[in-house]
Amino acid sequence: MSSIQAPRHIAIAGNIGAGKTTLVQKLAAHYRWKALLEAVDHNPYLEDFYEDMKAWAFPLQIFFLHSRFNQMIEIRRSPQTIIQDRTIHEDAHIFARNLRESGYLSERDYQNYFSLYQSMSSVVEPPDLLIYLRASVPRLIEQIARRGRAYESAISIGYLQDLNRLYEEWIAGYTDGKVMIIDIEHLNYLDDAEDFGKILQRIEGELFGLF
Numbered sequence: 001m002s003s004i005q006a007p008r009h010i011a012i013a014g015n016i017g018a019g020k021t022t023l024v025q026k027l028a029a030h031y032r033w034k035a036l037l038e039a040v041d042h043n044p045y046l047e048d049f050y051e052d053m054k055a056w057a058f059p060l061q062i063f064f065l066h067s068r069f070n071q072m073i074e075i076r077r078s079p080q081t082i083i084q085d086r087t088i089h090e091d092a093h094i095f096a097r098n099l100r101e102s103g104y105l106s107e108r109d110y111q112n113y114f115s116l117y118q119s120m121s122s123v124v125e126p127p128d129l130l131i132y133l134r135a136s137v138p139r140l141i142e143q144i145a146r147r148g149r150a151y152e153s154a155i156s157i158g159y160l161q162d163l164n165r166l167y168e169e170w171i172a173g174y175t176d177g178k179v180m181i182i183d184i185e186h187l188n189y190l191d192d193a194e195d196f197g198k199i200l201q202r203i204e205g206e207l208f209g210l211f
Contacts, residue, residue: 009075009125010207011084013171014133015163016155017144022190023133023199024085030200033081036074039067047151053104061099061113064091065120072124088124092117094166102162126176129206134168134183137161180206 010033012020021037028035040046045063049056068088075082096113099105105113135143137160144152171179180202189196 008078008081009084009127010081010129010131010203011087011127012131012133013087013090013167015135015140015160015167016152017140017142017147017160018133018135019143019184019190020085020133023131024083026189026196027203028083031081031083033083034078036071036082036084038085039064050151050154053099053102057099057105058109058113061091061096061105062116064095065113065117069120069124072120076125084127087127087130088117088121090167090170092121093170094163098159098162098166102159129178129180129203130174130176131180131182131203132167132171134181134185135164136185137164139185140164178206 010027012024014020024035024037027033043060043063045056045060049060065088068086068091071084072088075084092114096105096110096117100107100110137157140160141157144155171181182199182202187195187198189199
């Protein structure tokens with residue numbers, strides 16, 4: 001199905017360790033879409049953040065917000081279909097909100113951050129399809145351990161639980177466009193061609209009215 005004309009913006013949403021980057025890369029290769037990945041490996045704040053969340057929460061969130069906004073500018077200008085690893089809205093409604101609720105981000109910094117997010121989000125378009133990868137905390141922990149990023153070893157179960165709760169609330173109230181929820185609990189789309197094929201079928205049904 002790689003020759004099908006697709007909408008120009010597909011986004012993959014989900015918690016840390018849900019498998020977003022893997023799915024983005026596999027879909028980009030299959031459909032010949034352009035992949036926009038999250039700025040993780042070149043993020044100057046991420047390791048410090050997991051060592052001391054309160055000290056580094058605000059600069060980390062600003063870095064991600066700026067990076068994601070630049071991606072939205074690129075998506076708007078691009079003539080080709082783009083698949084994006086996490087949206088600008090997750091940064092604000094899930095990660096920044098969780099940091100505020102947990103006491104790692106002060107109310108003053110949160111309001112400053114959220115005001116900037118609102119200005120940015122007012123000039124961006126929602127994706128043609130938002131794909132949410134739903135996973136239990138044990139599955140997230142398993143996948144985080146498998147990829148072996150040293151700084152992620154400090155992520156707590158409680159932190160992942162809080163993010164999962166906020167993700168479910170956000171998805172339940174999402175009204176900006178099409179949403180497809182994929183429960184990854186028993187899926188292995190990295191190594192299993194049949195599992196990956198099931199996801200392709202669902203995407204083509206959502207985007208192109210097939211099957």
